[in-house]
Amino acid sequence: MTHMHVAGSIHADATSPAPQWLKRPEDVNALTRQLWSEHAGRDAQGRLAIAGLTAQEIVEQAGSPVYVIDEADFRGRARRWKEAFGDWQVFYAGKSFLCTTVARWIAEEGLGLDVCTGGELAVALRGGMDPARIGLHGNNKSEDELRAALQAGVGRIIVDSSHEIGLLERLCAELGTVARVMIRVTTGVEAHTHEYIATAHEDQKFGFSINGGAALVALVRSAHSPHLNLVGVHSHIGSQIFDTNGFEVAARRTLKLIAQFKEATGTELSELDLGGGFGISYIKEDTPATPEDLAAGLRAIVEHECRGFGLSVPLMSVEPGRAICGPAGTAIYTVGTVKTVELGGGQSRRYISVDGGMSDNIRPALYAAEYSAAMANRTSAAEPVLSRVVGKHCEGGDILVRDEFLPGDLTAGDLIAVPASGAYSRSMASNYNHVPRPPVVAVSDGRLTTLLRRETLDDLLALDAGA
């Protein structure tokens, strides 16, 4: 998931600690369109507004910090992915961000939904998602999770290990049911931002290796099981991917496997899922492909490979998560301490501390992920100053935005907005330092709806058995 810029540690010039890719903006108030949700922009007074509410109004209604989802943007993106992929199925990867309302939006927009734990399954079902449109993932599904999925009647279980095949067979026999399964395979493609590395050795925890032959063995075993209805093969190559090269190799290797399976058993598998991982813009330099271009590219690849292997094109599916919820979300924080630290050699860095941090967005600490930011409550005529936005936690690595130019007069009480914050932030949030997790609100046509309320100290203390 790492998106590290190669030039990240190289400085533009000797007097600036800014990374080379980050240019001093001509107008520090300008918002780069591609980073922000569709209905976010500065109003006539220069204040950031999202779907008719200013950042200040959102904070007055929901407190700070707060995660804001532009509902029409989220729904529009979901719809666009579904329409772009036509007769391919699109499953929203719930792990990127899921609550019951989001499950309902996904259901209403006609997508499927992927979950990877019993917790995500429970939220999806509570949100009214049709179980037949739910897929269950996970490399270590528990017996309880598999039983819950079978009892709910989920549309597909993506099987990750031979242990799981045995477990599923026993549970299906017990419940008198047959599980619809796909086999998760590793293709040896590890996709990064702009390149892929085809590793000979698939050194990671997910799925069955194609290279070692484990994938074919799992397919044959599942096909022969009276308890399993084997429908196809599943591959997921990584995240924050910007081109189709990695998918091309993955499609070739999975279809070759399907051809080998056909040779071994005489049966052609009917479904292939190429996973998710489609990249979004966190900073200006990120230039993701459109869903339409991705769909056309992937379709051409799959059709070409199927012709080559003499297979008919299976029922295809993809699983975008970040690409749907990421750009729709904005985090809003309130500025507290502002400090300028001398770095020696005439260089300095301004640290801006805000009222959240690594407990609500662990991605910068976990993957050195980059973000951008803007002052949200006003514009400024002051000079842009290279800044680092940091949280309130007791860790040096508690960084939210490593490098960004922000107005020189930014001060305590100002609001900072971080765009592209809808994916893998609140969903990965923790209670580190006993900081209550922030709420998630949806905004639409000037109205705010709470999706997840703010955690309170009472919520935290309620778990403490000694209290």
Ligand SMILES: *Cc1c(COP(=O)(O)O)cnc(C)c1O
């Ligand atoms: C995480 C994951 C996805 C979604 O990845 P994004 O980067 O959010 O698109 C899709 N499929 C599987 C199996 C995953 O593990």
